[in-house]
Amino acid sequence: MATTEVERRRGQLAALSIAAVVIIVGVPLWWRTTETYRAWLPVSQIKELANLQLQLSADVEVVFARGTVTPEQQKKVPLTLTQDDEHVVDEDTSLRYRYETKYRTATVMEEDALNQPAAAEADLSLHRLSESPCGSLVVYVIPESSSLLPEDVNVYIGQQRTALLRMGAPMRVGKTLEQLLSHLEPRIKQVLQVMSFSHNDITAALSDRVRLSPGNKESVADSMRAFKSSPGYEITFSLLNPDPKSHRLHWDIESAVQTYIQPLLTKLAPLANFSIDSQTLYYTMLGVNPRFDSSRSIYMLNADSLAHVINPVEARLGSNAASSNPVLNFLLYVPDAHHSPLHIHDHKKQEVPSNAFHSPRWGGIMVYNVDGFYGPEAAFPVDININMAKVMGVFLAQLRLLLGVQSSSPPPGFRVTPCSSAGLADWELDRLMWSRSVENVATATTTITSLAQLLDQIGNIVINDNIAQQVSSAVTSLQMAVAELEAGNLGFALQYSKEAILASERAFFDPSLLHLLYFPDDQKFAIYIPLFLPMCVPILLSLLKIMSEARQRRREKTKKKD
């Protein structure tokens, strides 16, 4: 009897030790050999970014010219004043605008500048006196009686980062300083909204992150017109000549680009890299047949049919083989001899004076009629030189629209100087930089959080070190960008936000993420079952048996005690 008991104990011990070996050695071994490599990701920081609190700080310097404040008031003028303006966009995103206003009185030189006869000259000489950094503004408050501005103009916005503000009528001398400041404050804010950022712009820039409630059709169209922010753009000018047998077209695109487009792009250089090329395409037809108006013997393209014009042409345009940046297409279409002249009509059946239209986020098309340049008896083919000044004027206007340089109408009482030869005022560039930085931050945070979510959900994806590194650098750049926005350093903020967007896209589109994407669990276990089932069943059974025996013995023991 004793021997059987010993035997039984030995058997139990053997079963237990085998189970122990399997659990201590086998399971970890299996686990380690089949696990996928997943590098560490800064998940907590990404979660913080998912909850985005952006603060935009703008520096404003308010300069009182002589005759706007009394000497006593002058002493009491506070040096700085900070105002916060908070908006909650949705549950994850909130915005805070901080306007840091500095007050001072004008220096002697500035007074001299302000005494110039015309606002434009004053603007220029003020600019020479001091150059304000990117993202900041200087507002000169001039007395109501000043002859610098015409009667109906209260605010003058210059070429650079300065504005002239006329003291309002109720603010005669003698009011208290508090009244004066509280009178100025909303007007300065108005100036700021025109010259640096307005809430509408910033929420539009956040559209990647925040689903906006659909507003009216007009504003949706406005917000969809400009290209998305991208580190680079390719600008392609194409001359479409459907009828090389009749027209031999010459366009001096090279010098036209140098003269008209390049200054604007040089100005925009901090925003993105631009590259320009041009081509000539022959035998390219529009997708629609223009209607013939026999009363005026012209051909017409209706507004409704313009949507169909682009597609067949686009098949010939060719994509850019050498880069993956978005392409802005500008097409100059010269109608063939049998379909000239061709005019575009708008919805009101009126001829469009520029004879051009643009397609949001795609480019612009201009129709250039050449039938006036030769008589009916001309010998074909006719050599025609294209007036590039006319063409480039249209394309430049379209380019400004497509790049998002807003020319939204200023509030009443504002006068905005027409843009100079560079095609872009400093404050317009600032405005663009504000909204592009915010847009980049919004896009990069969305990309990085959705990548983190995806990696979290699908455990099979291998995360290599280079991806982890990209993610970390994107997160760092994002944090820097947000911090710089907070500090009001617009240039750096844009720079960091661009880096963030590049790194996040590279991480998101890395091909190595796809390798083990689909490796379903049921198939994995189908492979394991032939090994696991015969090994585990005896172990489990003997463990069960040992357990039930142990329980029985305990019961017997308690019974015995009783």
Add this chain to the structure above:
Amino acid sequence: MAAHRCSRSAVLLFLCALSLFIVADSQETASNGGQRDNNAVDSPQAATETAERAVEERRWEASEAEAAADRQDTSAAENELPASVPRPKDDFQEELVIRPLHSGDIYASFQFRTVWETDFMKGNKVSHYRLFPKSLGQVISKFSVRELHISFTQGYWRTMRWGQPYQPSPPGAELWVWFQDSVTDVDGTWKELTNVLSGIFCASLNFIDSTNTVQPSASFKPLGIGNVTDHRFLRYATLPREIVCTENLTPWKKLLPCGSKAGLAVLLKSEKLFHSTFHSQAVHIRPVCQDWECKTTSWELRQTLNVVFDLHTSAQGKREWSLFKMFSRTLTEACPLASSSKIYIDVTDNPQGDQFEVSPATPLLSQAVVLGDRRTFSVYDLTQQITFGTVRSLNLLIRWKSSEGDMLRPLLHAERYVAGYGLQTGEIHTLMYNNHPYRSFPVLLLDSVPWYLRLYIHTLTVTSKGKDNKPSYIHYQPSKDRVRPHLLEMLIQLPPNSVTEVTVQFERALLKWTEYTPDPNHGFYVGFPCKEESSYFVRVYTEPLLVNLPTPDFSMPYNVICLTCTVVAVGYGSLYNLLTRSFQIEEPSPGLAKRIANIIRKMRGVPPL
């Protein structure tokens, strides 16, 4: 539980295509007026995808253009411009050469040539294109390409039946590129370039990687100007498996200034072109001299397309050809952008008009030396209105009068096959024929064999006329598994009127299961080029080899897993049983008789035994 098992015994291997360059000696300098090179490039611009965008998404708006530019009314100013029209810096020519072949087949060779006086070399950005296609120009300037040659071929050129082609090309896709010496990371640039070209031409050039790329040391010298011959900047790759079809032709046609709307390109209808025995399209880009002194350089883009129509499938056995019968189109005009637009018909074999008859007849004849051979051509100039006659359309008709006449055997040709049995070893035989009665030719042979055929280079033998023929130059680069292929280059003298045989033995490697192609039992193609040289220069390609590699049963991994697990489970089970069982001594059980007796005794109520 076992998946179906395919019992396949063999995996086939690709043999690399082989191209021979013949440099024959030369009576005449190769003054082939350009009409001999056919390279077809098709550039599929990715435009099709963009075209798919929903039309509805486009909202158009009339743009109010407040032009910053001054707009004077310049209609008058524009009109006077013809006087000041600048001389165009680019030039476009098109031509078609038709050669009736002795077999009754017909060979048509298109060439479109764009020459552009510009400089891609010195790093200045070229961005304004007129006749030169923008997509290729961007590729050249972005990747600092000095020369680019790409060809797509469907079918095999039968040298023995058809003679030498104007522009030889191996079956499948072939790409060779000379980079400028400013490129530092040639391999990286090459990889990127193949990916971009793959997009442009809708071809699987992205499968070009280090395992099928070689750097020939002596072959594939640059064809354009510039004496850089450092072969570090040369990359050569072939894809013998590539199937060429309409999707490669469409982007190729898009590169032409006139598209397929005017000129000779209207003949390029894919349903006819691909209903042929041989089709090859190519694109060649190289820098050339503008003039004799070579003061200015220009870039030459040659797009060539060669096609051979078969007597039996295309012509229903009738020995009569017309443009309409070949291309289902006739010609009505030249491309208005072309400075020259001509059709040549090779009438060399038909001096008295007794072989075939061409109508309408043309008084224009021209002579040219092609591949060391003086040929006579009838010329039709499409820029002259008179060519089209009264019907305003040109439909060339070639009618054979007799089916006799033997073709001269081509001077050089080559063939290749795999010998041996079983799936372990084999032997590659390359035969090079020199049919010239008294001349010997130096031949440069280039052979690129994939790594999975492990060549035993010590077994390399070169014999002609039963004697050992010692190559005067051998360059051999051994392969590395999964990294690079074998490269063998040899300079061999082919004695007159002889067959030279090059043999080398190889062993077939076992591939990893992910390295097999989707249809491994079809085999693997191996191509290889030979080259022969002399004062004029011929390149001859052999047919690609199709080699079987040992192919596993692809359901095997699961079967192996199951089998192994079962064995492990059985072994483990008995061990486990042995270890955990408790042994005890049991009374021996009573015998059968005793048990039966006991049962009976029990029934009787007697105590058991």
